Amino acid sequence: MTISVASQKGGVGKTTTSITLAAGLGRQGKRVLLIDIDSQANSSKVLLADYPQISKDNTIFATILERKPLPVHPTAIPGVDLVPSHILLSNTDIELTTAKDHREARLKAQLDPIAGQYDHVIIDCPPTLSWLTINAFTASDKVLVVVSPGYFELDSINQINKTLHEVKEYFNPSLELLGYLFTMSDSTINSRTSLQILRQSYTSQVFNTIIPRNTDIRDAHFNKTDIFNYNPHALSAKAYQSLLEEIRL
Amino acid sequence: MTISVASQKGGVGKTTTSITLAAGLGRQGKRVLLIDIDSQANSSKVLLADYPQISKDNTIFATILERKPLPVHPTAIPGVDLVPSHILLSNTDIELTTAKDHREARLKAQLDPIAGQYDHVIIDCPPTLSWLTINAFTASDKVLVVVSPGYFELDSINQINKTLHEVKEYFNPSLELLGYLFTMSDSTINSRTSLQILRQSYTSQVFNTIIPRNTDIRDAHFNKTDIFNYNPHALSAKAYQSLLEEIRL
């Protein structure tokens, strides 16, 4: 299954969720491909020790802008490969505008031939609803929308739903929402209210599993590793573990 | 003075800082224009009660895509006007690509004629380094870069510096960094380490004022108001107050 992890709202935990799901699945013995399509390249910088030496032709830049096969790199996590991103990806919208081909399907065209080698593909999306996110959705079976506490965060769901429906109508009829994941939950009234509003508005589509705010996650990223490797007993590691069980990937 | 509040990293506090600085200056009796150039329109939704009824022709969409004058709306905060954003702004990169004019200066062209009516102009930027951020930087005197604790957040400074220097070289020679604002500071080792790294790397350019993580901020946004109006005694309100004194606007 190919899953896009998305939200237009910045800083809600898209990269964290992508890395953690990929690592969790890899540790279960599954073959996983993590695709970083955000020009910040946060997933790439955590999982590829030699990321700074990688040229743009060896990143997803080559696939999106030059329609070349996906450059796949092994990572230190058992079973997990990665297609890294590149800062020049931020020029994609500009480049794709005048493309004559199906610009929404550049990722899909290169993913389809290799997807069979993996049990799961996870796509870490940028905090925008640009051609990159449209490419990710066109290549995906499901979208996992990440929401953290707050007014802006809840408000962002409307727009991502519109984008999901547009891609489903025009480019990928089988695209479905996997669910809404509530992250960075804390003990404040604001967090509880946010979760309540989310559950009232979207009921069955909200995962039962909640990811707590847990500084171990940030520490894991500083150490360029995933939370299972950094501290498997961390509250957030256990929560992501139960999310994997809930999604039954 | 015109200040862009920016970072490619999502969720670091750009919108919060923009709203709070504008509100703080307004309460000091200054005339302030807040420009929302992020298609999420978070600043707009907090400060304009009638935002949902506003058509795209009455937002910055008209300025950026149709080169019309900036639509200025009064807000409930004394002295603060707002130019709202619109979701269709997310198509800007696509639209501006084939523009024959100076596409980096569409905002500047319409801001210059009215900037004199205000003591300060603040621009809330999106979490991307696209034509919208380039327009904001081209129209600005200074850039305030927001950083919250974490590896991704610290890493994002390199790229925003590159964009600042590119705009300075090609479009706006007088553009300068105002400084780095550390926000959402908490009592974790990770937060202390992040601040230490920031201060070691950028020393004199880091504001002395630190903004603490403080749930009152999120509550203020839920109540569609600024922190000074919601709880002037909140830790974060006092911190933003001391930031205003430190910047001496």
Ligand SMILES: Nc1ncnc2c1ncn2[C@@H]1O[C@H](COP(=O)(O)OP(=O)(O)OP(=O)(O)O)[C@@H](O)[C@H]1O
């Ligand atoms: N459950 C959590 N508890 C505490 N910190 C977290 C948690 N999840 C993520 N973080 C931290 O919060 C910050 C934002 O998370 P992350 O970068 O994954 O979000 P994102 O949605 O990918 O951001 P962007 O929109 O910039 O791509 C990071 O510093 C990350 O380490």
Ligand SMILES: Nc1ncnc2c1ncn2[C@@H]1O[C@H](COP(=O)(O)OP(=O)(O)OP(=O)(O)O)[C@@H](O)[C@H]1O
């Ligand atoms: N000092 C703070 N303490 C606690 N919460 C905060 C603080 N500053 C901002 N927030 C909250 O954190 C979230 C992210 O802040 P904000 O939306 O201002 O960031 P942003 O950089 O504008 O995000 P984006 O990249 O999506 O534009 C919001 O829910 C906001 O209410």
Ligand SMILES: [Mg+2]
């Ligand atoms: Mg990310």
Ligand SMILES: [Mg+2]
């Ligand atoms: Mg914002």
